[in-house]
């Protein structure tokens with residue numbers, strides 16, 4: 001993956017496939033440039049055995065291909081910076097995926113296009129789940145909740161191009177003061 | 185957040201467009217993008233956003249964009265299927281945002297697939 005926003009997109013797609021109703025995406029950067037990514041969902045969850053397999057590069061429930069790539073790739077990129085990943089999951093309750101990265105490491109990927117990630121998730125999954133983006137840095141915090149957009153739109157689906165364009169702008173506007181210049 | 189009043193105006197406009205589309209289902213065109221891990225890693229997201237942008241700019245009310253998962257042909261990603269009413273699906277491979285403009289102009293608007301970007305052309309090489 002070229003940047004962290006693509007990892008987030010990929011991991012959030014796991015939550016979509018787990019039939020989540022709400023996927024909360026957290027991106028936090030502290031004053032020491034430690035980055036914490038969280039993808040939290042209320043999907044089907046994983047039992048202990050699957051969870052263990054998932055943490056090894058040979059774990060996947062896919063049938064079209066034998067190895068899952070998404071989680072191992074994220075783990076590798078987190079560890080390259082001195083960070084790591086953590087997954088907590090409970091069947092029938094949901095999953096919390098956390099990745100920690102150190103932004104001052106030369107191996108740390110840039111954040112990338114976070115608005116693009118959220119909007120492509122919504123476009124690709126107009127019927128849901130809903131997505132809640134929460135970002136914070138020493139400069140401040142923001143959140144963007146597609147439940148609010150869905151409510152405002154009533155019976156108009158979220159994957160209409162003009163709505164996608166509006167969401168992109170809305171998220172960009174709120175992110176700029178928080179991440180502008182914080183992540184390389 | 186960006187003004188909700190603005191969103192309301194968009195809602196009104198969009199509603200009209202959707203109604204147009206519903207009246208004539210047979211004219212609807214579908215664009216389906218492979219968004220499994222390998223598709224995302226190969227650049228599927230900017231391709232999807234480029235389609236949305238192009239469709240928005242040209243106000244193509246009868247075109248919808250959606251995603252599919254793993255197609256099992258990683259080396260050809262990003263892959264995009266285009267479905268025109270009454271026609272065989274056309275599969276584009278190694279898509280980029282730059283290629284999207286031509287696919288929209290020539291295939292979606294004018295009905296002529298861009299043969300050189302298709303899976304057939306890739307496999308003849």
Ligand SMILES: Nc1ncnc2c1ncn2[C@@H]1O[C@H](COP(=O)(O)OP(=O)(O)OP(=O)(O)O)[C@@H](O)[C@H]1O
Pocket residue numbers: 010014015018041043044045046054059060061062067068069070071072095220221222254
């Ligand atoms: N949020 C989640 N909820 C429930 N199960 C999950 C979740 N995330 C991952 N899994 C399980 O872990 C497996 C491995 O995930 P991973 O992202 O590594 O690979 P994959 O999604 O199977 O394939 P790929 O990401 O390469 O397209 C998944 O197939 C799924 O069974």
Ligand code: FES
Pocket residue numbers: 065220221222223253254255256257258259261
């Ligand atoms: S893993 Fe590449 S197409 Fe599915």
Ligand SMILES: [Mg+2]
Pocket residue numbers: 010011013014068069070071221
């Ligand atoms: Mg995955």
